[in-house]
Amino acid sequence: MRVKAVKLPALLVVALATKACAFVLWLAGAKPALAAACFIAPDPFLLWGLFVPSAQGLVRVFTHFATNRREVWLTIDDGPDPEDTPRILDLLDRHGARATFFVIGERAARHPELIREIVRRGHEVAHHTHTHPHATFWCAGPARLAAELDRALAALGEAGVKPRWFRPPVGIKHLLLGRALAQRDLRCVGWTVRSGDSRAGSAAAVVRQVAPRLRSGAIVLLHEGPRLTASVRVQGIALVLEMCAQRGFACVIPRADQLR
Ligand SMILES: [Zn+2]
Structure with missing residues (x-):
C-alpha cells in the first residue's frame, strides 16, 4: 500500500518548535521563568485548535457552503438508530428534503x-x-485515532459506502486529525447552526434555537438516537423541516466545491 506524504499542520509544527526552543533556552541557562513562559506560550493556540469546533488551526473545518439559493444542509449525527432513522427518512421524503447522516461505525x-x-x-x-x-x-x-477512523470505514464499506466527510464527536479535534483524514480522503465538516437538540427539553426548543440562525448556506447540526429526550427524538427534526418549508429553505446536500 502506498502511504501518502501529508504535512503536519503549521500550528502544530510552530508549537513543537517553540517548546523545543524553550527547552534549549533552559539548558543554555536562560532565566527559568523565561523558558517556562516560552514553553507554555503555544498552548492557548493548541487548545483553541482542539476544542473550538470551528477553529481552523489543526485541520480545515468546513462551516458553511456557498450558494445563491435559499437552501441549507441538514446533518444528522449519532445514528443509525433502528427506531429513529426509518422515521426520519419518512419525514425527509415527505418534505422532499435531502440530508447527510454522520453515523457511528459500531452502530452502522x-x-x-x-x-x-x-x-x-x-x-x-x-x-x-x-x-x-x-x-x-x-x-x-x-493507534486509537487510526482505529476510530479505519474501523468505521470498514463498517461503512461492508454496507457499500465510502464516506467523503468526517465530523469529530462534539466537534473536538485531535492534534493529528488533519493528517489522518487526508490519508483517508476524508474532509472535516463542522456546522453553522448547532440545534442544541441533544440537551433540549422539547422539540419547540430546538426550533427556537435554529430559527434565528438559519440562513442560506448554513450547515445545521441535528441528532438522532436514545441520547435525546423522548419528546425531542425525531420530533425536533420534524419541526425543523416544517420551519424550513415555511421559510422557503430547500434542504440539500451541497457539492464538495461549495463547502467553505
Ligand atoms: Zn456525535
Whole structure:
C-alpha cells in the first residue's frame, strides 16, 4: 500500500518548535521563568485548535457552503438508530428534503440495512468515528485515532459506502486529525447552526434555537438516537423541516466545491 506524504499542520509544527526552543533556552541557562513562559506560550493556540469546533488551526473545518439559493444542509449525527432513522427518512421524503447522516461505525456495523436504506432513499452517509469517544478523542494515541477512523470505514464499506466527510464527536479535534483524514480522503465538516437538540427539553426548543440562525448556506447540526429526550427524538427534526418549508429553505446536500 502506498502511504501518502501529508504535512503536519503549521500550528502544530510552530508549537513543537517553540517548546523545543524553550527547552534549549533552559539548558543554555536562560532565566527559568523565561523558558517556562516560552514553553507554555503555544498552548492557548493548541487548545483553541482542539476544542473550538470551528477553529481552523489543526485541520480545515468546513462551516458553511456557498450558494445563491435559499437552501441549507441538514446533518444528522449519532445514528443509525433502528427506531429513529426509518422515521426520519419518512419525514425527509415527505418534505422532499435531502440530508447527510454522520453515523457511528459500531452502530452502522449493527444496522447495515439502515445504512443501505439511507443511501437508497437519496441521502448521504458520512463518518462520525467508530465508537464516538467524545471525552477522549482529542487525547487518543495515534493507534486509537487510526482505529476510530479505519474501523468505521470498514463498517461503512461492508454496507457499500465510502464516506467523503468526517465530523469529530462534539466537534473536538485531535492534534493529528488533519493528517489522518487526508490519508483517508476524508474532509472535516463542522456546522453553522448547532440545534442544541441533544440537551433540549422539547422539540419547540430546538426550533427556537435554529430559527434565528438559519440562513442560506448554513450547515445545521441535528441528532438522532436514545441520547435525546423522548419528546425531542425525531420530533425536533420534524419541526425543523416544517420551519424550513415555511421559510422557503430547500434542504440539500451541497457539492464538495461549495463547502467553505
Ligand atoms: Zn456525535
